[in-house]
Structures are given as structure tokens and as C-alpha cells.
Amino acid sequence: METRVRFAPSPTGALHIGGGHTALFNWLWARRTGGKFVLRIEDTDRERSTQEYEETIMSGMRWLGLDWDEGPDLGGPYGPYRQSSRLDLYWENAEKLAAEGHAYKDGNAVIFKVLPNVELSFDDVVYGRIETKSDGLRDRESGDLKDIVLLKGDGMPTYNYAVVVDDHFMKITHVIRGEDHISNTPKQLLIYKALGWEPPLFAHLPMILGKDKKKLSKRHGATSVYEFRDMGYMPDSVFNFLANLGWSAGEDKEIFDREEAAELFELSRVTRKPAVFDPDKLNFINQEHLKRLDPTTRLGLIKPFWKEAGLPVEEYDDAYLAEALTLMGGRGQTAKELAAFSDYYVSFEPVKERWKPEGVSPVGVTEELRPKLKDFFSVLLAEPHWAAEALETRARAWVEEKGVKMKDYAMTLRYALTGMKVSPGIFEVATLLGRDEVKRRLEFYDLV
RNA sequence: GGUCCCAUCGUCCAGGGGCCUAGGACACAGCCCUUUCAAGGCUGCGACGCGGGUUCGAAUCCCGCUGGGACCGCCA
Numbered sequence: 001m002e003t004r005v006r007f008a009p010s011p012t013g014a015l016h017i018g019g020g021h022t023a024l025f026n027w028l029w030a031r032r033t034g035g036k037f038v039l040r041i042e043d044t045d046r047e048r049s050t051q052e053y054e055e056t057i058m059s060g061m062r063w064l065g066l067d068w069d070e071g072p073d074l075g076g077p078y079g080p081y082r083q084s085s086r087l088d089l090y091w092e093n094a095e096k097l098a099a100e101g102h103a104y105k106d107g108n109a110v111i112f113k114v115l116p117n118v119e120l121s122f123d124d125v126v127y128g129r130i131e132t133k134s135d136g137l138r139d140r141e142s143g144d145l146k147d148i149v150l151l152k153g154d155g156m157p158t159y160n161y162a163v164v165v166d167d168h169f170m171k172i173t174h175v176i177r178g179e180d181h182i183s184n185t186p187k188q189l190l191i192y193k194a195l196g197w198e199p200p201l202f203a204h205l206p207m208i209l210g211k212d213k214k215k216l217s218k219r220h221g222a223t224s225v226y227e228f229r230d231m232g233y234m235p236d237s238v239f240n241f242l243a244n245l246g247w248s249a250g251e252d253k254e255i256f257d258r259e260e261a262a263e264l265f266e267l268s269r270v271t272r273k274p275a276v277f278d279p280d281k282l283n284f285i286n287q288e289h290l291k292r293l294d295p296t297t298r299l300g301l302i303k304p305f306w307k308e309a310g311l312p313v314e315e316y317d318d319a320y321l322a323e324a325l326t327l328m329g330g331r332g333q334t335a336k337e338l339a340a341f342s343d344y345y346v347s348f349e350p351v352k353e354r355w356k357p358e359g360v361s362p363v364g365v366t367e368e369l370r371p372k373l374k375d376f377f378s379v380l381l382a383e384p385h386w387a388a389e390a391l392e393t394r395a396r397a398w399v400e401e402k403g404v405k406m407k408d409y410a411m412t413l414r415y416a417l418t419g420m421k422v423s424p425g426i427f428e429v430a431t432l433l434g435r436d437e438v439k440r441r442l443e444f445y446d447l448v
Numbered sequence: 449g450g451u452c453c454c455a456u457c458g459u460c461c462a463g464g465g466g467c468c469u470a471g472g473a474c475a476c477a478g479c480c481c482u483u484u485c486a487a488g489g490c491u492g493c494g495a496c497g498c499g500g501g502u503u504c505g506a507a508u509c510c511c512g513c514u515g516g517g518a519c520c521g522c523c524a
Contacts, residue, residue: 009524010523010524044524045523045524047523048523048524106522111522130453135450136450136451136519137451138449139450140450140520143449150522153522154522156522158521158522159523160524162524178518179454179517179518180517180518181519182518183452183519204453207517207518209516215517244460244473245461246461248460248461250461252462252472252473254472254474255473271461272453273456274453274516276458276460278458280459280474280475281473281474281475282474284473284474284475287486291487328486330488341485395483405483407484409483410483410484411483414483420484420485422484422485423484423485424484424486425484426483426484427483
């Protein structure tokens with residue numbers, strides 16, 4: 001039988017990390033088994049659901065590379081895929097439950113009667129056997145057995161009811177969702193039972209917690225996938241990072257792409273312990289993916305951040321800019337960081353803003369030192385073969401002759417060209433910047 | 449309060465009776481490389497929550513405790 005899984009967000013906010021994690025594992029399982037991944041919108045909360053959020057969630061999923069096979073935009077054989085368009089189905093089956101005595105009406109609402117001592121144990125694909133009875137479904141204060149609202153006063157179904165009806169009619173084979181739903185499962189099982197339907201397999205996923213071990217929320221800073229995009233994280237990295245939460249590819253493999261993950265994924269390897277979101281690890285994974293990018297892709301990623309910083313990106317050709325980024329090597333953990341670290345290739349302005357004569361490590365540009373620096377830079381600028389190796393050879397010869405330290409002069413050059421105390425090899429930087437630009441920058445600081 | 453779930457380095461994972469003096473990764477520290485910072489290489493720091501069993505042997509199985517978490521909405 002074909003595997004059918006679904007991700008069923010309610011459009012009451014952007015796609016957050018926890019939702020992305022759930023969607024990702026569903027996607028992985030669908031791709032691994034060659035099955036179908038269904039997107040269903042649970043918009044039964046009329047107050048909070050909006051069309052905008054629905055679109056935001058969908059584009060968040062697309063950004064992560066989680067494509068679905070059936071959904072409100074694509075349609076499919078078991079639609080419609082928006083709960084607000086499936087009301088007849090909910091009404092019909094609620095009516096049936098009421099007619100058979102499983103439910104009763106309370107005004108417009110239809111409420112499922114919970115009987116004591118009903119066996120509701122089930123075998124969770126990741127948690128194993130979960131033993132419970134209907135007796136556990138008690139009210140917080142009164143402690144009485146609590147009936148389950150099926151249809152609300154406004155005619156909309158509740159989550160626990162709609163999810164059963166939809167999963168059944170959409171022929172979902174595996175319900176893969178967060179562990180916070182384990183305790184909802186018995187209620188749903190009760191409804192399956194009353195309706196005489198075969199329940200799907202359940203596979204619950206460990207929660208993602210913040211540093212304080214509490215369920216990840218806004219308090220923990222960035223939680224929507226878009227915030228990560230805006231901070232300069234790549235979708236491949238966020239995907240990779242999320243996939244490693246509650247699952248491992250095995251064999252110490254932790255950097256991978258979607259295809260590899262889809263090939264290796266196994267529900268049986270999903271862990272049960274809640275996972276703490278570690279931004280350091282995300283940074284590392286992002287850096288790894290950043291390093292693996294080809295120059296063109298990398299440039300496409302960095303450009304927006306340069307532009308955002310107000311740099312005249314259009315004045316340069318792509319080959320030059322790509323070369324600059326190649327020179328940057330493994331520096332920077334996010335696109336934003338890499339863009340900030342490499343602004344001096346695109347403009348002299350940020351260099352000027354950072355420059356302080358005394359800021360040059362370790363000695364600063366003192367008037368006493370200036371003549372020597374001028375001599376050094378003049379010699380460099382006079383180098384006929386404008387290439388990193390030739391410049392370095394020339395510089396080494398000069399410092400050796402003068403009996404001074406390369407570091408003092410290289411650092412001043414670095415600072416004048418980049419406005420930073422750290423950069424790739426400064427002769428490489430100078431080479432790429434070109435003789436004219438190097439001269440311009442040095443002249444500006446009266447260093448040549 | 450009730451029900452359920454979970455428990456290996458600070459964090460993410462591996463290990464599921466002997467291969468474990470517990471492995472990898474992030475982070476952290478140090479060294480090498482070096483004109484600086486990354487990258488890379490090497491080294492170090494660092495965990496089976498506690499107590500009982502079962503067993504020749506337990507991180508691994510069982511029980512209890514403790515500690516976390518989730519749910520108990522006409523929210524999803």
C-alpha cells in the first residue's frame with residue numbers, strides 16, 4: 001500500500017521551527033517510501049486563521065524545499081484540502097455518531113460521549129506501546145470523565161474530530177506529528193472506534209525545546225523559518241539541522257542534503273528524547289553548506305545582503321564578486337556574516353567608516369612610522385607583476401632588508417584596504433582589488 | 449490534581465546484555481600552520497541521574513525514586 005502522510009498546520013502564524021521539523025519528517029518519510037505528502041490546512045479557528053498565514057506557511061515550506069503532492073493549491077484526489085471546505089463531511093459523520101448514540105447535541109454543538117474503561121492503547125511507531133484507557137480523559141478541576149466536543153457552536157469541527165475524519169478520508173497511512181499530540185491520540189482513537197474506521201499508524205516526534213528546556217517559543221528569539229532566512233541561513237542548512245534533531249543518518253554522517261536524507265531516513269531511528277535547539281550547531285551546519293557552495297550560487301546568496309547594506313553591487317561584474325567570495329574561503333557562518341566580512345571588495349566606504357589611525361594593530365600609524373610605511377607601499381605598488389605571489393616575495397624581501405616584522409606592515413596594509421584586522425591573505429586581497437584601487441586606498445590615508 | 453511520555457558529555461546524535469577504560473559532532477581550551485582571522489590538522493576537557501534487582505556480566509533488561517516534558521479548551 002502506498003504511504004500517505006500529511007502535514008496539517010493551522011494558518012494562525014508563520015511556519016515555525018517546530019512545524020518545519022514536523023513537516024520535514026513527513027516529507028522525508030513520503031520521499032523515502034515513494035509515497036505521497038499531503039498538505040492540509042486546518043483553518044477551523046475562524047478567529048485566528050487567515051489566508052495570508054496560509055500562504056506564508058506554504059512559502060516557508062517551499063523555502064525549506066518541502067514540496068507536497070496534494071494540497072489546497074495543487075488539489076488532488078482526496079480534496080478539498082482546507083478544513084473550512086469540508087464541513088459537510090464533519091456534519092455528516094457527527095450526525096451519524098449522534099444517531100448511533102455515540103454523541104449528543106448541545107445547542108448547535110455535537111458532543112461525543114466518553115464511556116469509562118474503554119481500552120485505547122496503541123503502538124506508536126517511535127514510542128512503542130502506549131497504554132491508556134478512556135478513564136484518563138478527565139477534567140482538570142472536577143476530575144470527571146470529559147466528553148469530547150466534535151462540532152463547535154459555530155458549526156466548525158474541533159481539532160480532535162476533524163483530524164480523524166480527514167485522515168480517514170484522505171487515506172493517511174502514517175500520522176507523523178509532535179509528541180505533544182500523544183495525549184490527544186486516545187481521544188482520536190475513541191472516535192475512530194465509534195465510526196468503525198481503521199486508525200492509521202501513529203509516529204510521534206520528540207519536541208524541540210529552547211535552551212531553558214521549555215517548549216520552543218517566541219521567548220527564545222527567532223522561531224519562524226523566515227527569520228532564519230533573513231539572518232542569512234540557507235534552507236539547506238536549516239533542513240539539515242532540523243533533520244538531525246530526533247534522528248541521525250547513522251555512521252557519523254551529519255552533513256547531508258535533502259536527497260541523501262530522503263534515502264537514509266528511517267522512522268525506526270527516530271529518538272524519543274526532546275531535543276534542545278542549539279544555535280551554535282545551526283551556525284556550524286550553515287557554514288559547512290556555505291563552504292560547499294559553488295561560486296555562482298554563493299554570489300547569488302550574498303548579493304542581497306550586500307545590497308541590504310547599501311553597497312554598490314551593480315558597479316562590479318559577477319566574476320570579480322564571485323572571486324572575492326572565493327577568496328573569503330570558509331569565513332563566515334551565515335550569508336549575512338560573510339557579506340559583512342567582505343564589504344571592502346564592493347566599496348571603499350565601509351573601510352573609511354571603520355578606519356582609525358591608532359586602530360592598526362599592533363603599532364598604529366604614527367608619524368614616526370609613516371615614512372617607512374610609505375616606502376614599503378611604494379615598493380609594493382611598483383611591483384611590475386601584480387599578483388599575490390610576486391607581491392609577497394617583494395614584501396618579504398623588503399622587510400628582511402629593513403630588519404622589520406612582516407606582521408607590522410602586512411597589518412597596516414590589511415587595515416587600509418579592508419578596515420579590518422582580519423581578512424584573507426592580504427596580498428591576495430590586494431591582487432583582486434587591483435593596483436589602482438590599492439593605490440587609491442593607500443593614498444587616501446597618506447600612506448604612499 | 450489526573451493521564452501519558454522521556455532520561456548517555458553543556459548541546460545534538462551513536463551505542464539497545466560482553467566489541468564500552470562509552471564513540472562522533474557542536475561549543476570550549478591548547479598546539480601546528482601563518483602577515484591576521486577563518487579553514488585545515490592534532491590534542492585536551494567532558495556523560496551513562498540515583499537506588500534496588502535479574503545476570504557469570506548491565507549504559508543496555510525489570511522495579512522504585514528523582515528530575516524534566518506534554519496533555520487535560522466549543523485552540524490546533
